[in-house]
Amino acid sequence: MKIMLSHGGGGEEMNSLINETIFKIFDNEILSQSNDSAILNLNSKCAFSTDSFVVTPIFFNGGDIGKIAACGTINDLAMVGAKAKYLSCSLIIEEGLEIDELKQILTSLAEICKNDGVKVVCGDTKVVPRGKCDKIFINTSGIGEIICDNVELKSLRPKAKVLLSGDIGRHGGVILASREEFELSSALKSDCKSLNSVVLELVKNGIKPLCMRDATRGGLSAVLNEWSKFSNLDILVFEEKIKVSDEVTGICELFGFEPYELANEGTFVLAVSEEDAPLALKILKEFDQNASEIGEILDSKNSRVIIENAYKSRRFLEPPKGELLPRIC
Amino acid sequence: MKIMLSHGGGGEEMNSLINETIFKIFDNEILSQSNDSAILNLNSKCAFSTDSFVVTPIFFNGGDIGKIAACGTINDLAMVGAKAKYLSCSLIIEEGLEIDELKQILTSLAEICKNDGVKVVCGDTKVVPRGKCDKIFINTSGIGEIICDNVELKSLRPKAKVLLSGDIGRHGGVILASREEFELSSALKSDCKSLNSVVLELVKNGIKPLCMRDATRGGLSAVLNEWSKFSNLDILVFEEKIKVSDEVTGICELFGFEPYELANEGTFVLAVSEEDAPLALKILKEFDQNASEIGEILDSKNSRVIIENAYKSRRFLEPPKGELLPRIC
Structure with a gap:
């Protein structure tokens, strides 16, 4: 069975899609109230993304x-020190999408939420005629409770250590390869995952992150350049500390991309004090062996990211420019 | 200047679009922190839509x-007795959209927010290649503070009066006519507006709404049928009390639509106690002369909506079915 325009029309067909498919997948008592908005009891200090x-x-x-x-919004909340609590889910569906595909997609979304104790409490469903979108677009917005204060760009400061939670470029590599119908070794999987547990674990162990950012569009390079630009500080990173899988390296060579600019969907950059760095790294490594301390924030104020290779030769890591890879996330 | 794929790539072009265009239009101190999520101080009881x-x-x-x-989400919050405080704004833009059009659209969104004291505190910008969406899709999610409790479907009860805040079908009529390149008299304008002030005024004057719903997709008919279905109660409304402009009547006759099924974007249905009804109607009329008490909720439990015409003849107002009008909102 396929999605028809009437599934977005506000009439009986839409109600049956919502009640019999969507509500069942996201089953919770707030959603089933069917009001125009969800009513929530919140902590006073919340994050919204x-x-x-x-x-x-x-x-x-x-x-x-x-x-x-699910992961994208949960991670955006985690990156400011918030534990995701509630998500909205708004769908724009192209007429003709298989309802089974829709169910599979929403089930994936629901599974991540369930694992992280997040409820999908409100939503919206629009259907557009064939050719007016591409299969399905999903918006999630999320509310999280702050579990750690002042995790923000403003907190970046000289001498902070820069940690990376895993190897980079896997999500971008998978999407790029799939577009080019490139035969991939099954070893390369997107890093798409929720960062909720690792952030909870860091905070539980007394780590006080200064700033965190998941390295999505624009990759590691975009995060580091944003940090240096916002703080006006220089950041030094070491090429050999930044893990890149052989598959991603291969794809980058083939297509002329830099792994630093490839998107990730479950890998983040963390700035912590010198004192916090060893324990933070240990915790990151429990979640991903490829986690690494990749560099530090310098005293100098030129807003540049400097990357040093194994031969101690240094260059600037420029911010990404141009088209990169459209529709990566 | 037009939107290019690089405006959504996560690199310098995206940053410049966000910082120099979007942030300037939505100018506020939370947004300009540029964190992955906005940090908010909230009342404990909030609505989310x-x-x-x-x-x-x-x-x-x-x-x-x-x-x-802006109005859609502010109104969804208002309909559960919440005063909108914060909005997110997430854009999916088709490559090639004129940046001037984007500015005009975001300025409209910002003006509504400004009038209602709402801040746009987080957002997202995606660009898809030509032909993969249609000009621009916008998601807004919103958080509001509850100013009146228990405004919900569950509160519907027998003898409650049903009020309608204005004449119906104007938004649907305008969109329908524009699609058919039908020459419209300038008298017909969409009813698109924020319902924030009227709901604040009702609450300020001690009205205790039982349930409210803006009559968007599926129109008045969808709202009344949803109410009767959820409560199992019958609802009786009087045709002559439901105002329909001559222009909307004409369009309906021409295209074979029922005005009850045409979408509205700033008109709502309100159930209140018998005691509250006179004052509530007086307040509604201060905002729109076409406001009217259109009927009441009955004791009988058949989940039907009954409409009576001027000759006292009664029929069921069936829930909308079929395609209706796609992409109305």
Whole structure:
């Protein structure tokens, strides 16, 4: 069975899609109240974030658009020291999408939420005629409770250590390869995952992150350049500390990309004090062996990111420019 | 200047679009922190809502997709007795959209927010290649503070009066006519507007709404049928009390639509106790002369909506079915 325009029309067909498919997948008592808005009891200090997902293909090695839609927003909340509590889920569906595909996507989204104790409490469903979108776009917005204060750009400071939670470029590599119908070794999977547990573990162990950012569009390079630009400080990183899988290296050589600019969907950059760095790294490594301390924030104020290779030769890591890879997330 | 794929790539072009265009229009101190999520101080009891907007045409008589994106979510919050405080704004833009059009749309969105004291505190910008969406889709999600408790479907009860805040079908009529390139008299404008002030005024005057719903997709008919279905109660409304402009009546006759099923974007249905009804109607009329008490909730439990015409003849008002009008909002 396929999605028809009437599934978005506000009439009986839409109600039956919502009640019999969507509500069942996201089953919770707030959603089933069916009011125009969800009523929530919140802590006074909350984080709020939004993301629209337009990734193509909608199913990829290591995830799908539903998984990425849950992880993306949960991660944006985690990156400011918040534990995600509630998500909205708003769908723009192209007429003709298989309802089974929709179910699979929403089930992925629901599974991530369930694992992290997050409830999908409100939503919206629009259907557009064939050719007016591409299969499905999903917006999730999320509310999280702050569990650690002042994790923000403003907190970046000289001498802070820069840690990276895993190897880079896997999500970008998978999407790029799938577009080019490139035969991939099954070893390369998107890193798409929720960062909720690792952030909780850091905070539980007394780590006080200065700033965190998941390295999505624009990759590691975009994060580091944003940090140096916002803080006016220089950041020094060491090429050999930044892990890149052989598959990603191969794809980068083939297509002329830099791994530093490839998107990630479950890998983040963390700035911590010198004192916090060893324990933070130990915790990161429990979640991903490829975690690494990749560099530090310098005293100098030129807003540049400097990368040093194994031969001690240094260059600037420029911010990404140009088209990169459209519809990566 | 037009939107290019690079404006969504996560690199320098995206940063410049966000910092130099979007942040300037939505100018506020929370947004300019540029963190992955906005940090908010909230009341403990909040409402949370989301809507994606795909309306076509993006500019119509009485509004545009930016105005509707702000009003839609502010109204969904108002309908549960919440005063909107914070909005997210997530854009999916088709490569090639004129940046001036984008500015105009975001300015409309920002103006509604400014009038209602709402801040746009987080957002997201995706660009998809030509032909992969249609000009621009906007998601807004919103958080509001509850100013009146228990405004919900569960509160519907026998003998409650049903009030309607204005004449119906204007938004649907405008969109329908614009699609058919039908020459409209300038008298017909979309009813697109924020319902924030009228709801504040009702609450300030001690009205205790039982349930409220803006009559968007599926129109008045969808709201009344949803109410009767959820409560199992019958609802009786009087045809002559439901105001329909001559222009909307004409369009309905021409295209074979029922005005009860046409969408509205700033008109709502309100159930109140018999005691509250006179004052509530007086307040509604201060905002729109066409406001009217259109009927009441009955004791009988058949989940039906009954409409009586001027000759006392009664029929069921069936829930909308079929395609209706796609991309109305």
